[in-house]
Amino acid sequence: EQGIAPLANPRNAASGSLRMKDPMVVRKRSLEAILYHISYVETVNGQRSTDNSLNSHSGALEMLWQLGFKTPAKEKKVLLDIEGVIKYCNEFEKKREDLPYEIDGMVIKVNNVELQQRMGSTTHHPRWAIAFKFKARQATSKLINVEFQVGRTGSITPVAKIEPVHISGVTVTSISLFNPDVVKEKDVRIGDTVLVERAGDVIPYIVKPLTELRTGKEKKIIFPSNCPVCNDELVKPEGEAVLRCVNINCKAQVVERIIHFVSKDAMDIRSFGAANIVKFFELDLLKDIPEIYTLNYQKISELEGFGQRSIDNLKAAIENSKQQPLQRLIFGLGIRYVGETTARTLAKAVDHLLDFEKFSLEELQNLEDVGIKVAGSIYQFFHLEDNITMIKKLDSLGINLKNTNKKVETKGVLNQQTFLFTGSLPTLKRSEAEELVEKNGGKLLGSVSSKLNFLVVGEDAGSKLDKAKKISSIKVISEEEFLKLLSEP
Numbered sequence: 001e002q003g004i005a006p007l008a009n010p011r012n013a014a015s016g017s018l019r020m021k022d023p024m025v026v027r028k029r030s031l032e033a034i035l036y037h038i039s040y041v042e043t044v045n046g047q048r049s050t051d052n053s054l055n056s057h058s059g060a061l062e063m064l065w066q067l068g069f070k071t072p073a074k075e076k077k078v079l080l081d082i083e084g085v086i087k088y089c090n091e092f093e094k095k096r097e098d099l100p101y102e103i104d105g106m107v108i109k110v111n112n113v114e115l116q117q118r119m120g121s122t123t124h125h126p127r128w129a130i131a132f133k134f135k136a137r138q139a140t141s142k143l144i145n146v147e148f149q150v151g152r153t154g155s156i157t158p159v160a161k162i163e164p165v166h167i168s169g170v171t172v173t174s175i176s177l178f179n180p181d182v183v184k185e186k187d188v189r190i191g192d193t194v195l196v197e198r199a200g201d202v203i204p205y206i207v208k209p210l211t212e213l214r215t216g217k218e219k220k221i222i223f224p225s226n227c228p229v230c231n232d233e234l235v236k237p238e239g240e241a242v243l244r245c246v247n248i249n250c251k252a253q254v255v256e257r258i259i260h261f262v263s264k265d266a267m268d269i270r271s272f273g274a275a276n277i278v279k280f281f282e283l284d285l286l287k288d289i290p291e292i293y294t295l296n297y298q299k300i301s302e303l304e305g306f307g308q309r310s311i312d313n314l315k316a317a318i319e320n321s322k323q324q325p326l327q328r329l330i331f332g333l334g335i336r337y338v339g340e341t342t343a344r345t346l347a348k349a350v351d352h353l354l355d356f357e358k359f360s361l362e363e364l365q366n367l368e369d370v371g372i373k374v375a376g377s378i379y380q381f382f383h384l385e386d387n388i389t390m391i392k393k394l395d396s397l398g399i400n401l402k403n404t405n406k407k408v409e410t411k412g413v414l415n416q417q418t419f420l421f422t423g424s425l426p427t428l429k430r431s432e433a434e435e436l437v438e439k440n441g442g443k444l445l446g447s448v449s450s451k452l453n454f455l456v457v458g459e460d461a462g463s464k465l466d467k468a469k470k471i472s473s474i475k476v477i478s479e480e481e482f483l484k485l486l487s488e489p
Contacts, residue, residue: 009169010102011202034070036061036107056111078111089132096134102169104202105133136197138207139172141165143192146177146221148228150252152260153336154245156234158183158221160206165196172196172204179241183221187211191218227252235380239373247386248333249288255281257334261289265340265431266332267321271313279303290393292318326353326403329394333387336377340431341420341446344438345369346378353391353401356382369446412441413488420445422465423458425479433482440486448474456482 007013017029038060053059058078065073075092079085089106096103110116110128119127141162149157158177165172175196177183188194192209199205226233227245229252234243248257258277262269269292280286285299297315300306327347331340338346345368350356356378364375381387395401419437421430428436433456434444445452448467455468455476468474477485 032070034072035064036072038064055113057109057113057116058111060113085132093134103134105131107131136199137168138195138197139165139167140193140210141172141196143188143190143194143206143209146190148224150227150229150245150250152253152256153334154247154250154253156224156227156243156245158223160188160194162194162196167196167198167204170198170204172198175204175206177206177221180223180243181241183223189214189218189220191215232386237373237376237380244336246380246384248381248384248390249386251287254288258286258289258292260334261332262292262321263332265429266328267324268328269321270317271310272317288390290390290397293322293394293397293399322397322399324400326350326400329353329399329401333381333391335381337374338378339446340434341444342370342374344434344444345446347403351403354388354395357388368443369449369451371447374446412439413486414440414442416441416443417453418443418445418451419454419456419482420448420452420464421456421458423461425456425458428479433479436486454482454485 007016013029014031017026017031020026037057038054041054051063053063058076061071061073061076064071077088079088085108089108092106108130110119116126116128121127141164143160143162145161147159147161149159151157158179160175160177162173162175177188186206186208188206188209192211193213194209195207196204197207223243224234227247227250230245230247230250232245232247232250234245236243245253247253255278258281259274261267262272262277264270272292277286280295280300283299283303285296286292295314295318297311300314301308301311325347327340327343330338330346330353331343346356349367359379359382361375361379364370364378365372367375370378391401414437419434419442421433425433437444448455448464448471450471450473452468452471452474455464455474456479457465457476458479465476468476
């Protein structure tokens with residue numbers, strides 16, 4: 001009616017509308033909020049409530065409904081056994097198409113709030129609730145072509161281009177085929193009629209080719225042996241399913257690598273955000289990492305939004321980054337599998353960054369917490385001519401490549417205890433916490449193993465926490481408990 005393109009799907013429409021700055025436009029979208037949980041209750045004047053509604057999840061939904069809020073009060077059902085739960089979920093799935101909104105499943109919850117509190121939550125989800133996902137919607141299409149895209153870390157991803165097909169409110173034209181093993185396993189070919197679905201009604205993927213419809217004209221998918229962008233030879237690291245371009249100067253990777261290089265945990269070049277990096281790259285003002293240090297500020301001053309103060313701030317930040325400690329530079333280079341902790345380990349092992357040219361795989365594996373896979377990635381990086389050329393350019397431009405802080409504090413309250421951090425800490429940056437460990441005589445590890453003494457856990461801890469729970473000798477502590485260790489005499 002308004003002559004504008006329809007929104008892609010309800011999920012994106014809702015999230016996009018909430019991010020809009022103009023409330024008048026948001027109002028026209030007619031968003032509805034359906035409440036499903038009460039997180040916090042405060043009583044008036046500290047008086048204890050005599051209402052038992054809040055003792056159960058179903059009661060809380062009914063209360064919200066009575067107060068005038070939209071809730072799933074009429075759709076919910078309290079059941080006494082799992083057979084009844086499964087039956088109701090299957091029955092509700094049949095009504096899916098008749099609902100006035102899109103859903104991809106139901107949530108099964110413990111009704112008793114006291115039991116919910118006793119069961120608690122992981123850093124990712126409550127233990128008292130689980131999703132029941134409906135079957136993904138499917139459609140058929142024709143696989144027209146396969147393009148090979150180069151990711152930030154150099155991974156080569158085959159992307160299937162299909163005839164446009166509408167699934168769950170979205171028109172799908174491109175689908176990742178992930179890696180050569182998936183292509184081989186599914187035996188997908190160019191020209192195939194394929195069955196397509198959206199996993200969780202979000203990510204499209206090819207379920208299978210309809211081989212019974214083949215005509216004999218279909219062609220097998222051939223993977224390239226050289227990078228489709230820079231033409232360097234591709235490698236398949238041991239134990240990995242993907243092909244990779246390991247040329248750090250590959251144009252397809254360079255923008256993301258520059259963004260990583262200037263980030264706060266790497267070279268910390270403030271005033272140089274991702275948007276400016278993309279703009280400079282597109283205008284040919286920046287083509288690789290070394291060119292950060294040879295920017296044409298005269299041309300930049302002619303761009304909109306770049307006054308003298310902005311340019312002065314950018315100049316100063318870039319100049320200051322030249323003296324960052326070696327571990328920040330190593331992390332900023334974006335070597336696969338090398339995070340901040342491993343970067344610190346590597347920095348302590350050499351006097352100069354280019355010393356790694358002489359390291360053997362065995363010598364790398366002898367470093368603290370460097371295994372076969374990590375050692376292989378480091379060895380490969382420092383034996384690629386393009387990478388060495390880039391590092392030498394940085395050296396000639398005055399960037400610090402020397403380990404100026406090789407002596408490590410070995411005495412302190414942590415007394416050689418080993419630490420690993422996971423998740424987002426409430427007050428400390430990861431780099432700040434790791435510096436505190438080393439300053440107080442502790443050691444940092446890069447992964448969970450029997451050598452680890454303490455795992456410091458923040459929000460969204462993930463798999464490291466799960467692994468640590470299986471090793472009884474590891475103490476899992478919070479940031480607050482970590483800070484208390486530092487204050488102990």
